[in-house]
Amino acid sequence: MAFELPNLPYAHDALAAGGMSRETLEYHHDLHHKAYVDNGNKLLAGSGLEGKSLEEVIVATYGDDTKAGLFNNASQHWNHIQFWEMMAPTPGGMPGALEARIKDAFGSVEKFKEDFVAAGVGQFGSGWCWLVLDKGALKVTKTPNGVNPLCFGQTALLGCDVWEHSYYIDFRNKRPAFIQNFLDKLANWENVADRLAAAGG
Numbered sequence: 069m070a071f072e073l074p075n076l077p078y079a080h081d082a083l084a085a086g087g088m089s090r091e092t093l094e095y096h097h098d099l100h101h102k103a104y105v106d107n108g109n110k111l112l113a114g115s116g117l118e119g120k121s122l123e124e125v126i127v128a129t130y131g132d133d134t135k136a137g138l139f140n141n142a143s144q145h146w147n148h149i150q151f152w153e154m155m156a157p158t159p160g161g162m163p164g165a166l167e168a169r170i171k172d173a174f175g176s177v178e179k180f181k182e183d184f185v186a187a188g189v190g191q192f193g194s195g196w197c198w199l200v201l202d203k204g205a206l207k208v209t210k211t212p213n214g215v216n217p218l219c220f221g222q223t224a225l226l227g228c229d230v231w232e233h234s235y236y237i238d239f240r241n242k243r244p245a246f247i248q249n250f251l252d253k254l255a256n257w258e259n260v261a262d263r264l265a266a267a268g269g
């Protein structure tokens with residue numbers, strides 16, 4: 069089935085108070101995400117994977133050098149769908165059960181945030197940093213370019229896009245400040261908790 073660009077789950081200016089401007093979302097969703105969808109559809113045609121789900125296409129093409137273009141665009145399409153859902157205009161606090169799991173895994177919420185920012189800052193060049201569920205354990209990871217937790221059989225609970233197109237308009241070259249702001253003002257903790265519960269974690 070063809071890839072389709074979903075609408076943002078909020079207005080383009082809905083995250084501005086949280087530090088992500090209308091201009092960033094117009095570029096990031098309307099142009100960058102759309103390009104992954106358009107290019108992905110061109111590469112999907114004739115690939116033999118047309119009948120597969122987006123997730124199946126990603127897993128089937130990961131590590132296949134002959135389908136690297138399809139993988140990159142399909143995975144970035146999936147990553148951005150998750151990213152939009154993982155932010156909220158007025159995010160509430162961390163639900164208690166999630167906070168307890170994070171404290172168990174990392175020692176404190178502050179230490180989790182430190183690890184998450186360090187992963188995103190430590191990703192040389194373009195990529196993502198993640199909170200994942202991996203065989204029942206919460207972990208912070210980083211991935212290059214479009215690679216995502218699906219490639220490793222992990223569940224993505226929270227992901228932050230650290231490609232420059234994600235932050236350059238609002239934060240210029242300050243990637244650490246962008247990721248810290250994402251955690252403090254944009255991360256949709258209810259969504260993270262829902263993902264954890266859906267994964268049986």
Ligand SMILES: [Fe+2]
Pocket residue numbers: 096100148229231233234
């Ligand atoms: Fe992006």
